[in-house]
Amino acid sequence: GRCDIVFLPPCFPIVAMENPCLTFIIASIMESSEFLLIDVIHEIAHGWFGNAVTNATWEEMWLSEGLATYAQRRITTEAYGEAFTCLETVVRLDALHRQLRVLGDNSPVSKLQVKFDPGVNPSTLMNLFTYEKGFCFVSYLSELSGDCRHFDHFLRDYILEFKFKSVVAQDLIDYFLRYFPELQDAAVTQREGLEFERWLSGCGPPPFEPDLSAGATLIGPVQDLCKLWGSSAPPDRQAVTPFDLSTWSTFQVVLFLDRMLDHSPLSHEVMGSLSGSYSSLFDGLNAEVQIRWLQLVVRNTFYPDLPRIRSFLHKHTSRMYTVPLYEDLVAGVMKCIAVEIFYQTQQRLHPNLRRTLQQILFPSSSVTANQNSPAPPTVAHPLPSSSPTPAATATASAAGTTA
Ligand SMILES: [Zn+2]
Structure with a gap:
């Protein structure tokens, strides 16, 4: 296969777009070294998460962005090390908490599953929570699986199961619990403070953040x-x-x-x-x-x-x-x-x-x-x-x- 990148002029309205096999990236970021690197990796990750398996509704954009961000960080961990990946994650999670201080913990914008009511501008559904709270939830699922490499296999099989289909969050969760039946037996969806329902429809900060001490x-x-x-x-x-x-x-x-x-x-x-x-x-x-x-x-x-x-x-x-x-x-x-x-x-x-x-x-x-x-x-x-x-x-x- 072939994957090309086209660099667009400074007025292009977004940073990057994962068009299949032809990623768009704004040229203004070319001098920003690691930011360009992260964007290229992120858009390539969308080849699986977002393009091969797509969120069925705009109300669950985190299924695309949270998983692509997780995959991007798994790639940078392997290619550039854990310290680099943790640093990049800290910069982004800092921004998430900065935004929460402005919006308050009860802002509906901070929900993973947002409600696309009449009058809601779709652009507001693409926010830091879609990316970073989504990433934290996927990291939590990885943590529950006990081993990130084991979770890599789960993600590969998730893609094989759902490729070229549209999914909702429940599809991912049901498949996760079928894949790890011992977790279903342990009722992980109901752990106090970490209930899956709270992850999906609760406001406020992520109930879990990965260990970034590396x-x-x-x-x-x-x-x-x-x-x-x-x-x-x-x-x-x-x-x-x-x-x-x-x-x-x-x-x-x-x-x-x-x-x-x-x-x-x-x-x-x-x-x-x-x-x-x-x-x-x-x-x-x-x-x-x-x-x-x-x-x-x-x-x-x-x-x-x-x-x-x-x-x-x-x-x-x-x-x-x-x-x-x-x-x-x-x-x-x-x-x-x-x-x-x-x-x-x-x-x-x-x-x-x-x-x-x-x-x-x-x-x-x-x-x-x-x-x-x-x-x-x-x-x-x-x-x-x-x-x-x-x-x-x-x-x-x-x-x-x-x-
Ligand atoms: Zn993305």
Whole structure:
């Protein structure tokens, strides 16, 4: 067989799409090293989970995304090691918990089985929970099986059983319990706090998360550096010298910046020192790194780096690299800059994104949500109707996603 990848221009509305044998990926991610790697592997995993066996209803997208994300991480564990995979998972689960803090534990968006009622925009059904809570449920099933390699065999046989068919969650669960009859005998579906019904229709965080301690070798240095930069005064230069970020992986740098965003607001002195220490690294071609640094710049009103926001938003016109920055600009004191850049670039934006940005910039003139309304502000990160504080808005990791 043959599997090709076509790289699409910066205005392509989503990060990637798993068209059979011809994966679409947005070109903007080509400089983002491991993010590109993960996207390619994820879309290939959809060849089995999503394309060969398809979710029968849009209300159960997790059957495609949760299983594809699990398969993607099994592949990266074998190919790039457990530490790398745990680090990537921590970045994503951080984003999930960040979103839960904004939405609250009772948000229906956090359910695996969502209800596609009239008036619900289908785009809201593609969110981080579809991917990461779905991944956690599949990881829990793997944990129940007792051995991830044993579970690999189960997944292979699941594909053979259901290939070229559409399935619902109950098909997967029934097949799982037939495959592991000892688990059915042990009534695993009813374990207190971990009931399958709670997994599927309960709100809130995943009832189980896999053990990610194998990522400590890569995550530990990030946590140590965050502690040094987390106080009101810049750290002693000698203390940060041993941390050579130029040798870090993209996911390490991204985790550092995500957690500094969580720490914001930062003092002007800390921002100045961060900029002086790392700006050449943060201002490279890696858009995943760059957008997080620019979100720090906006949320902390660090005027010396403002010109970089302008050039970034002129270059990047995809949803994932625009919406988080526009939301932060509007929530702070730089809305006029956002409006100016929008008018300069709007002709190059995809029509759906243009409408989304108009809703962010001019909310009072937006149409009330209805069945025909355009996509919500952030496809992979629906926000509550009330305006969140800058610190609670989307970070780049939650703003865009693969299909
Ligand atoms: Zn996917």
